[in-house]
Amino acid sequence: MKALLVLLTFLCVSASLRDAAAAPAHNPNIVFLLADDLGYGDLGCYGHPYARTPNLDQLAKDGTRFTQFYATGMTCCPARTGLMTSRFPATYPTYPANGGFAERVTITELLNKAGYRTGHFGKWHIGPDQKPGTYGIDVIGDQSRDERGKKKAEDLRGRDAPIYDQAIRFIEESKGQPFYVNVWGHISHNPVDPNDELVQRWNALDVDESKFPAPMREKFETVRKAGGDVNDTMRRYLADVESLDAAVGQLLKRLDELGLRENTIVIFNSDQGADMSKAGLGGVRDNQMGFNGAHRGGKHTNLEGGLRVPWIVRWPGHVPAGRVDEQSVISAVDYLPTLCALTGVEINAADFEGEDVSATWLGQATHTRTKPLLWKTSSPGGQAVIREGQWKLFHPIRKNGGEFELYDIATDPAEAHNLVAEQPEVLARLKTRLEAWVATLPKEYLKTDDKED
Numbered sequence: 001m002k003a004l005l006v007l008l009t010f011l012c013v014s015a016s017l018r019d020a021a022a023a024p025a026h027n028p029n030i031v032f033l034l035a036d037d038l039g040y041g042d043l044g045c046y047g048h049p050y051a052r053t054p055n056l057d058q059l060a061k062d063g064t065r066f067t068q069f070y071a072t073g074m075t076c077c078p079a080r081t082g083l084m085t086s087r088f089p090a091t092y093p094t095y096p097a098n099g100g101f102a103e104r105v106t107i108t109e110l111l112n113k114a115g116y117r118t119g120h121f122g123k124w125h126i127g128p129d130q131k132p133g134t135y136g137i138d139v140i141g142d143q144s145r146d147e148r149g150k151k152k153a154e155d156l157r158g159r160d161a162p163i164y165d166q167a168i169r170f171i172e173e174s175k176g177q178p179f180y181v182n183v184w185g186h187i188s189h190n191p192v193d194p195n196d197e198l199v200q201r202w203n204a205l206d207v208d209e210s211k212f213p214a215p216m217r218e219k220f221e222t223v224r225k226a227g228g229d230v231n232d233t234m235r236r237y238l239a240d241v242e243s244l245d246a247a248v249g250q251l252l253k254r255l256d257e258l259g260l261r262e263n264t265i266v267i268f269n270s271d272q273g274a275d276m277s278k279a280g281l282g283g284v285r286d287n288q289m290g291f292n293g294a295h296r297g298g299k300h301t302n303l304e305g306g307l308r309v310p311w312i313v314r315w316p317g318h319v320p321a322g323r324v325d326e327q328s329v330i331s332a333v334d335y336l337p338t339l340c341a342l343t344g345v346e347i348n349a350a351d352f353e354g355e356d357v358s359a360t361w362l363g364q365a366t367h368t369r370t371k372p373l374l375w376k377t378s379s380p381g382g383q384a385v386i387r388e389g390q391w392k393l394f395h396p397i398r399k400n401g402g403e404f405e406l407y408d409i410a411t412d413p414a415e416a417h418n419l420v421a422e423q424p425e426v427l428a429r430l431k432t433r434l435e436a437w438v439a440t441l442p443k444e445y446l447k448t449d450d451k452e453d
Helices: 002-022 054-062 076-085 107-113 161-174 196-200 214-225 230-257 283-287 332-343 424-438
Strands: 029-035 064-066 117-122 179-184 264-270 311-314 323-325 373-376 384-388 391-395 405-408
Touching (some): 054 264, 054 311, 076 332, 107 332, 117 161, 161 179, 214 230, 230 264, 230 283, 373 424, 391 424, 405 424
Parallel strands (some): 064 323, 117 179
Antiparallel strands (some): 064 311, 264 311, 373 384, 384 391
8 A cells, every 4th residue: 555655646746747847937037039020931940942041940949830820011110019019000090100109018127127137129110218117118229220220330250240249248257147139130131231251151152043923023124124133132131040040059159059949939039021122223222132022012912922921930848849830820920918918927818919829839739720821001191901711801991092803812812812702701701800890999099200111
């Protein structure tokens, strides 16, 4: 009998230890790496035929790569708004780049109140008060570049290297307590103008245009017609992206050296897709060779090329390594509630528009949304878009302002076949739901003189 009790006690203790090991820790560090205008297909692990991104590719191998992740806006500030507040940007009557997030709580504020040391380095573009304490951020880095990433001081390693240097120092100073850090670079936003030393590494590249789908080949043709050199512009773009990858590598290496790898969630994302409209305008604009994969459109559009972006999550022992999730439809608006779930920060889910997708990050389930994803430009008559299940509907809002467009994204991610005529019931259902949401939005928006995109 005594032996049986010992055995049962051993089994119970073993099960408890096993469950504890499987359960997420409540104080993981969080490093959020955000690129600017980097296209869905701009990394090797997302299918670029030429990109040299070994560090980000390894990050994907060590974690999980998602293929249906959506930004909350087709330009920089709206995309950041969803990430920071779990609110759709059109719900703000004042453009957040000018007015900030008002009374709405941010992920940095929530984590800071929970005992996290918080930092932000690089691009801001989320309000007028870029100073320590704003949004619960303890440390805000020096701007080695202006908001558009124009050179203030040349760094031969690449234009985002100084931002990553500052973030690494923050991490070194934060060891011993949980920390959260935004590392928001400028690559690959205009101007793409890497130094000659970086470009020389690409001198042998001769672009085989057949390796790219139609949207990219159209960009090449635009550059050629304007007198540009496709090989030169692609070399410069890829040199810029390679320098970002090198900076990421330095940060990841330092995490390992500090013994922080196992207890740190590292996330990589781009704020929206690559701009497909500027190449061919001459000068450094021609270097905007961002690649959105097979998706149509890009930055400044609500097409898949503008909204579908890379999303990689690594957390050793928690997030499955080498996994590719092609089914879960997740969004930047889910970022805040998901991190709160993983760190044990209690929130009222009804206060936020995103969903907790932590089980999906942890590989425990494929996420099926209970709420649709919604987009709208910040003007009363601006286009509105909904993604619900496999369907995506574009609503022109204004009378005579355009046509309805309905796509089955599951079978047509290139948005090539408008199914409005074939799917009247789906059109009616999504149109009603989208118009109901639009009716709750501000009737007027404060105009902004913000020129940053």
